[in-house]
Amino acid sequence: MPIKISARTVKREFLERLEKISGQNIHKCFQCGTCSGSCPMNASMDAFPRKVMHLAQLGLEGEVGKLNTCWICASCHACNVKCPRGIDLPRVMEALRLMALRRNVDHINPSRMASDLLRECPQIAMVAAFRKLTS
Amino acid sequence: MKVSYYPGCTLKSKAKNLDESAVAAMAALGVEMEELPRWNCCGAVHSLADDDLIHHVAPVRDLIRAKEQGAEILVTLCSMCYNSLARANLIMRDDEEKRRTINLFMDEEIDYQGEVEVVHLLGFLDQRIGWSTIREAVKVPLRGMVLAPYYGCTLQRPRDVAMEPPGSFQMMRRLLEALGSEVVHFPAADLCCGSYQILAHPEAAESSSAVILQTAVQAGADALVLSCPLCDFNLGKRQASLLEQGRIEKEVPVFYFTQLFALALGVSPDLCHLELNTPSCISLLKQKGYPFDLDEAERV
Amino acid sequence: MAEGRPMQAQQTQEMKVATGDRPILPEGARTVPIYIMGKRYEVPETLTIMKAMEYVGYKFVRGAGCRGGICGACSTVYRKAGDYKLHFGLACQTVVEPNMYLTQIPFYPANRAVYDIEEIEPTADSVYELYPELFRCVACNNCTKACPMGVEVLDYISALKQGDIARAAQLSFDCIQCGLCASRCMGELPQYHIAQLARRLYGKYIQPRAEHLKKRVEEILSGKYDAMLEEVQRMNREELEKLYEEREREPDLTPPGAWMPKDIRYL
Incomplete structure (x- = not known):
């Protein structure tokens, strides 16, 4: 579906917050797609990291918010070490997650998770998942 | 010390x-x-x-x-x-x-x-002990075993805390070679296993884990060697589920590097708690004919 | 101190305050200003927060229990004027200080898991299943700082994350379930309920049984003491009084094992 871009769709405040929380210059990205190609989780993403960066550059807060990309990211830093522009993409993904989580909305609910998984999983899995995906 | x-x-x-x-x-x-x-x-x-x-x-x-x-x-x-x-x-x-x-x-x-x-x-062994010291201390060389070092994400990324640079797998290679085994590199040695997403998006994590295990098998590895309990969960303990779903074709033994390290140094297998690994680990050690007493681990 | 009352707190004469359920302030007794939910009151300086609140007219329907520092009903939070630090205490134990700003937090909502202690396994996995939020702890240590009983809350939470139920049970032994830890928790954990589960599992399944108690119960059930009890039952009042008065007593502060009664028929 085509995305309409106009002066009204550019959310400057969103872009500023994203850059402030992530500490990254979003506009440094020149859309090579190395991040997308090196992402081990890309098959489960609505859109690859490259596209998220593009939408973010355009300040399309609503469009970025519709995608599951930042919630599928496992913070593995594969994209980060390969990015020719030196962008720390996992930080951008974290900033996108936090902008949602900080409204007290969780991506997963620990109280409703499958009990056998909670029993079997190593503790670090729970700690990591709750830190990244709950508020 | x-x-x-x-x-x-x-x-x-x-x-x-x-x-x-x-x-x-x-x-x-x-x-x-x-x-x-x-x-x-x-x-x-x-x-x-x-x-x-x-x-x-x-x-x-x-x-x-x-x-x-x-x-x-x-x-x-x-x-x-x-x-x-x-x-x-x-x-x-x-x-x-x-x-x-x-x-x-x-x-x-x-x-x-x-x-x-x-x-x-691993860095401590590299910088403070030395691989030759370890080679000399080995009591039971792990000959005839082809091992694939798996680093995952967090030992090498990001660069500012990398134990060794991304793409280099020397420390675990040197350790395993010092223990007497053959080491094979496989192209998924630093691919993420899906990590904590096993709790939120298990499908995504499982497909990543399956790629790692399949690639290791294709490279001719008898077993995968790693240092992270979450990798061990996704790549080891969840293998039964991956097999059931047809995502992988055969079981792959997964060891912590310290278990093989301890066994080669003559430490009692009881302290290696092989009962916490998948059964294929004990099978592999038996098949290779090492003189370890694995009865206790097998019984548990 | 800007409200123009005489500075009674600076008087040097000895203070006389009748305390009890209804404190009466004798003439000349020193008072101090405290702020309850933001409102200033002058209260006798030796009172506990609870007595001070009653002194100024509060009547406790909730938020007061044993008045002995053990039931955990009267948790109170306070700050001192000009100091960023939050302080915590039990209203029945903490003595008022000049210019303390306080409020009571007798209850704090906290997730409480439902389980049947007969059914669950005494493993850390059971705790993880019932309270997965345990893993939201960020080790900020606000829980330990908030505990009015000096329990190392962060340490027992850490012990549970490491799978050590016994250590968690021992570390949380002094917990009185007041809930102040949960009120300050960044990870929204119900620490005190988690600790209670740990103590229950420890007490029921892990703690070693007292062998001497088990032996004694067996002896009682086997009738070893029946004859002795029957003998006492047959005695008249005089004989009973004599037996009581002539009973052998272990002298105070006797080292263990150093004393034996002369009559050892029933040991």
């Missing part, structure tokens, strides 16, 4: 096979791993937001415990603990403003400035 040691939560229960085998192996080399007093969870993952300092408090508190103990270096085993402690340490050492805020918040603790160095056990 005595070194301060941070085990991490999982190593005290579900990954006892990583903790106890390492402590025993190091004892066999004359190194006492002294567990930190009163340590807490390191937080497992590093907070990546510039304005979020509270999530650095957990690892910093552990580093303060090490400083209180008078430690110059803190040895870790779990890859995630290594990563989160090392990264928090860099912030405390290099970022004056964040350091001040964190120290001010933790007003019940002594101030910390990154005085302790966080080291993974």
Whole structure:
């Protein structure tokens, strides 16, 4: 579906917050797609990291918010070490997650998770998942 | 020699096979791993937001415990603990403003400035023990086994805490070669296993894990060797599910590097807790004909 | 101190305050200003927060229980003027200080898991299943700072994350379930309920049984003491009084094992 871009769709405040929380210059990205190609989780993403960066550059807060990309990211830093522009993409993904989580909305609910998984999983899995995906 | 040691939560229960085998192996080399007093969870993952300092408090508190103990270096085993402690340490050492805020918040603790160095056990072996010393200490060489070192994410990424540069897998290679086995590199050695997404998006994590296991088999590995309990869960304990779903074709034994290390140094197999690994691990060791008494592990 | 009352707190004469359920302030007794939910009151300086609140007219329907520092009903949070630090205490135990700003937090909502202690296994996995939020702890240590009983809350939470139920049970032994830890928790954990589960599992399944108690119960059930009890039952009042008065007593502060009664028929 085509995305309409106009002066009204550019959310400057969103872009500023994203850059402030992530500490990254979003506009440094020149859309090579190395991040997308090196992402081990890309098959489960609505859109690859490259596209998220593009939408973010355009300040399309609503469009970025519709995608599951930042919630599928496992913070593995594969994209980060390969990015020719030196962008720390996992930080951008974290900033996108936090902008949602900080409204007290969780991506997963620990109280409703499958009990056998909670029993079997190593503790670090729970700690990591709750830190990244709950508020 | 005595070194301060941070085990991490999982190593005290579900990954006892990583903790106890390492402590025993190091004892066999004359190194006492002294567990930190009163340590807490390191937080497992590093907070990546510039304005979020509270999530650095957990690892910093552990580093303060090490400083209180008078430690110059803190040895870790779990890859995630290594990563989160090392990264928090860099912030405390290099970022004056964040350091001040964190120290001010933790007003019940002594101030910390990154005085302790966080080291993974593999780095400790490389820099402080030496591979030739290990080769000489081996009692049961693990000949005839083809092993694939799997580093995952957190030993090498990001670059500022990389135990060795991304794409290089020398430390585990040298260790396994010193133990007498053959080492094979496979192209998924630093691919993420899906990590904590096993709890939120298991499908995504499983497909990543399947690629790693399939690639290791294609490279001719008898077994995968790693240092992270979450990788071990996704790549080892979840294999039955991957097989059932047809995502992988055969079982792949997955060991912690410390288990093979300890076995080769002649440590009792009981301390390696092979009963916590998948049964294919014991089968492989038996098949290779090593003189280990594995009855107890098999019985459990 | 800007409200123009005489500075009674600075008087040097000895203070006389009748305390009890209804404190009466004698003439000349020193008072101090405290702020209850933001409103200033002058109260006698030796009173506990609870007595002070009653002194100024509060009547406790909830938020007061044993008045002996053990039931955990009267948790109170306070700050001192000009100091950022939050302080915590039990209203029945903490004595008022000049210019303290306080409020009571007798209850704090906290997730409480439902389980059947007969059914669950005494493993850390059971705790993880019932309270997965345990892993949201960020080790900020606000819980330990908030505990009016000096329990190392962060340490027992850490012990549970490491799978050590016994250590968590021992470290949380002094917990009185007041809930102040949960009120300050960044990770939204119900620490005190988690600790209670740990103590229950420890007490029921892990703690070693007292062998001497087991032996004694067996002896009682086997009738070893029946004859002795029957003998006492047959005695008249005079004989009973004599037996009581002539009973052998272990002298105070006797080292263990150093004393034996002369009559050892029933040991």
